Amino acid sequence: MANIRDVSKLAGVSVATVSRVLNQNGYVHPDTEQKVLKAINELNYIPNFVARSLSNKKTKTIGLIVPDITNPFFPELARAVEDVMKIYGYTVILCNSDEDEEKEKHYFQILKQKYIDGLILATASMPISDMQAFDVPIVVIDRIVSQGIPTVVAKNKEGARLATRLLLKQGCKKVAHLRGPESVINARERCEGYVDVVREKEWFHPNLIIQGNYEIKKAFHETMKLLTEQPDVDGIFAGNDLMAIGAMKAAQQLKIRIPDELAIIGFDGITLGEMIFPELSTVAQPIYDMGAIGARMLIKLIENSPVDKLYQQLDVQFIERGTTRKVCD
Amino acid sequence: MANIRDVSKLAGVSVATVSRVLNQNGYVHPDTEQKVLKAINELNYIPNFVARSLSNKKTKTIGLIVPDITNPFFPELARAVEDVMKIYGYTVILCNSDEDEEKEKHYFQILKQKYIDGLILATASMPISDMQAFDVPIVVIDRIVSQGIPTVVAKNKEGARLATRLLLKQGCKKVAHLRGPESVINARERCEGYVDVVREKEWFHPNLIIQGNYEIKKAFHETMKLLTEQPDVDGIFAGNDLMAIGAMKAAQQLKIRIPDELAIIGFDGITLGEMIFPELSTVAQPIYDMGAIGARMLIKLIENSPVDKLYQQLDVQFIERGTTRKVCD
DNA sequence: GCGCTTACTGTAACCGGTTACACACCGGAG
DNA sequence: CTCCGGTGTGTAACCGGTTACAGTAAGCGC
Numbered sequence: 001m002a003n004i005r006d007v008s009k010l011a012g013v014s015v016a017t018v019s020r021v022l023n024q025n026g027y028v029h030p031d032t033e034q035k036v037l038k039a040i041n042e043l044n045y046i047p048n049f050v051a052r053s054l055s056n057k058k059t060k061t062i063g064l065i066v067p068d069i070t071n072p073f074f075p076e077l078a079r080a081v082e083d084v085m086k087i088y089g090y091t092v093i094l095c096n097s098d099e100d101e102e103k104e105k106h107y108f109q110i111l112k113q114k115y116i117d118g119l120i121l122a123t124a125s126m127p128i129s130d131m132q133a134f135d136v137p138i139v140v141i142d143r144i145v146s147q148g149i150p151t152v153v154a155k156n157k158e159g160a161r162l163a164t165r166l167l168l169k170q171g172c173k174k175v176a177h178l179r180g181p182e183s184v185i186n187a188r189e190r191c192e193g194y195v196d197v198v199r200e201k202e203w204f205h206p207n208l209i210i211q212g213n214y215e216i217k218k219a220f221h222e223t224m225k226l227l228t229e230q231p232d233v234d235g236i237f238a239g240n241d242l243m244a245i246g247a248m249k250a251a252q253q254l255k256i257r258i259p260d261e262l263a264i265i266g267f268d269g270i271t272l273g274e275m276i277f278p279e280l281s282t283v284a285q286p287i288y289d290m291g292a293i294g295a296r297m298l299i300k301l302i303e304n305s306p307v308d309k310l311y312q313q314l315d316v317q318f319i320e321r322g323t324t325r326k327v328c329d
Numbered sequence: 330m331a332n333i334r335d336v337s338k339l340a341g342v343s344v345a346t347v348s349r350v351l352n353q354n355g356y357v358h359p360d361t362e363q364k365v366l367k368a369i370n371e372l373n374y375i376p377n378f379v380a381r382s383l384s385n386k387k388t389k390t391i392g393l394i395v396p397d398i399t400n401p402f403f404p405e406l407a408r409a410v411e412d413v414m415k416i417y418g419y420t421v422i423l424c425n426s427d428e429d430e431e432k433e434k435h436y437f438q439i440l441k442q443k444y445i446d447g448l449i450l451a452t453a454s455m456p457i458s459d460m461q462a463f464d465v466p467i468v469v470i471d472r473i474v475s476q477g478i479p480t481v482v483a484k485n486k487e488g489a490r491l492a493t494r495l496l497l498k499q500g501c502k503k504v505a506h507l508r509g510p511e512s513v514i515n516a517r518e519r520c521e522g523y524v525d526v527v528r529e530k531e532w533f534h535p536n537l538i539i540q541g542n543y544e545i546k547k548a549f550h551e552t553m554k555l556l557t558e559q560p561d562v563d564g565i566f567a568g569n570d571l572m573a574i575g576a577m578k579a580a581q582q583l584k585i586r587i588p589d590e591l592a593i594i595g596f597d598g599i600t601l602g603e604m605i606f607p608e609l610s611t612v613a614q615p616i617y618d619m620g621a622i623g624a625r626m627l628i629k630l631i632e633n634s635p636v637d638k639l640y641q642q643l644d645v646q647f648i649e650r651g652t653t654r655k656v657c658d
Numbered sequence: 659g660c661g662c663t664t665a666c667t668g669t670a671a672c673c674g675g676t677t678a679c680a681c682a683c684c685g686g687a688g
Numbered sequence: 689c690t691c692c693g694g695t696g697t698g699t700a701a702c703c704g705g706t707t708a709c710a711g712t713a714a715g716c717g718c
Binding site for chain 4: 005023
């Protein structure tokens with residue numbers, strides 16, 4: 001592979017001139033430029049990014065840490081990030097942390113060594129202090145970490161209230177909540193939203209809040225238990241779509257008809273919700289937008305452009321599909 | 330951030346010695362080593378990967394090009410690749426090509442500039458000549474490109490035959506095939522497998538082969554058309570799980586009972602198949618294994634270890650779930 | 659004719675590592 | 689006592705770019 005010195009020799013100029021042509025900065029005589037371009041073309045020269053990065057301290061590479069790309073929420077987010085980054089000439093390194101602090105630390109270390117320009121986190125097992133010590137721009141998506149760190153989230157509590165109220169409005173007499181893991185902040189917020197709405201109801205009891213882990217399997221089992229122990233539950237608000245699907249499977253197994261006997265609302269709006277039957281009613285987060293906005297925010301941070309809002313809270317939207325009854329109001 | 334010269338100064342040795350300690354090569358006196366380690370510790374020094382890459386010409390980074398990470402087949406593959414690469418200290422750059430030749434070329438160019446050590450392709454819009462010109466080790470997964478290029482695939486034709494025979498065995502009288510795009514080789518193979526089995530049947534007619542594009546939506550519409558025009562079709566072998574799901578939705582819409590009136594078998598074995606109701610019977614490829622094996626193969630190619638087989642064809646396995654009738658034999 | 663600005667170009671240091679080569683020391687074989 | 693191979697260490701070139709700085713030439717106003 002040809003390097004810049006080969007080009008400069010062939011063009012009969014110095015490396016500085018070639019570099020100027022490449023980067024379009026400094027003065028270069030049009031004739032000289034032509035000679036250089038011709039040489040570049042002849043040698044099929046492409047500049048070496050690694051060398052450039054070494055003097056620049058810019059790699060045009062960012063890291064994206066997600067818990068598990070296999071979880072249907074994250075591919076869409078990753079896609080958004082990649083799409084935006086591509087536009088601006090950045091490349092994305094994908095990391096799966098499994099919500100494991102050790103793994104996250106490991107990636108922090110590696111990514112730092114690799115001189116990434118920025119980092120997008122869709123996970124947050126990491127202590128905040130470590131994140132602040134990491135002297136590379138960071139944007140957190142879907143998890144609030146601390147006011148000091150640029151963040152993109154959806155209105156979790158508001159969405160949860162909306163869903164719960166909707167279930168009541170359609171006539172549900174006893175609504176349960178399948179909540180996400182204690183350690184995840186958005187799970188907490190969604191649970192709070194649910195509690196806000198049902199707290200005063202005479203039928204409400206804390207045992208209507210079921211502990212899930214954002215995965216189908218556990219949700220399935222817990223829902224089986226719930227529906228056998230408390231058969232009068234006729235509405236479930238699940239903390240995410242996967243758990244809602246787990247709940248649906250439990251109901252289907254128990255021959256409970258959806259939505260007639262049991263209405264279910266999920267949270268997230270992953271495409272998977274449209275692939276199942278009946279299609280899942282859900283509180284949709286703008287997943288792609290969250291990724292795209294986070295990515296744009298990160299680029300601004302990297303390039304020192306002014307960022308209008310370091311804390312973006314995006315609206316959620318209820319999507320009525322097959323697991324809820326129509327309400328005519 | 331401290332660099333190697335700072336360390337050498339603090340330890341009172343030369344940079345060469347520090348480098349030798351870091352890389353555990355060459356002779357270093359134990360006492361000297363201790364001094365160096367102490368200095369490294371004190372300065373919190375971590376070596377700069379970019380600089381290392383520049384002289385090494387090894388970045389410990391590979392590229393992974395998939396059509397679209399949003400397609401449920403690829404996250405599992407990506408996860409496998411990332412898991413294996415992590416073990417060996419490599420990092421993965423994720424690229425979405427949308428099966429678009431231009432985008433693929435663009436990534437080839439960028440990745441080359443970034444000095445990646447190897448490339449995994451799960452897409453193949455690229456002419457073979459371009460791939461051979463790319464002087465970096467490549468492994469292709471799920472798409473056969475050419476005998477010259479290391480490849481990991483599943484036994485597509487065999488799996489297709491298996492599925493089609495199974496449908497017949499359970500008593501289907503007229504089995505249609507929803508095929509994938511013409512341009513994708515595995516779609517062709519699966520179609521051939523289907524034709525192998527039904528060619529001789531008196532009911533067979535080429536209009537039982539329906540053109541899909543591996544996506545749900547089109548499969549849904551085409552199946553709607555098929556089932557209304559030829560209501561006697563009682564079995565569908567779909568070229569992938571997504572299309573099978575599209576077909577299921579069409580049947581559900583038309584109130585055709587699955588599997589009693591219509592049996593469906595998919596291909597791939599994506600986890601999505603277990604999330605729907607009824608769960609999808611499918612010819613499962615070992616997706617994770619394909620990724621993992623491909624990744625291991627790539628590492629061997631990169632590190633010049635001997636590779637036993639440059640062309641790995643993995644077994645598929647029929648998974649009987651809810652969209653087929655049990656056969657008692 | 660002189661000084662000053664602008665256009666253009668080259669030299670060489672620098673980014674932060676790796677490593678070929680040179681050199682010095684030491685113990686054992688002959 | 690000399691020679692030799694194994695240890696241990698430093699100097700400096702190199703990877704392939706960027707860029708500060710210096711230098712030259714031309715154009716212009718006075």
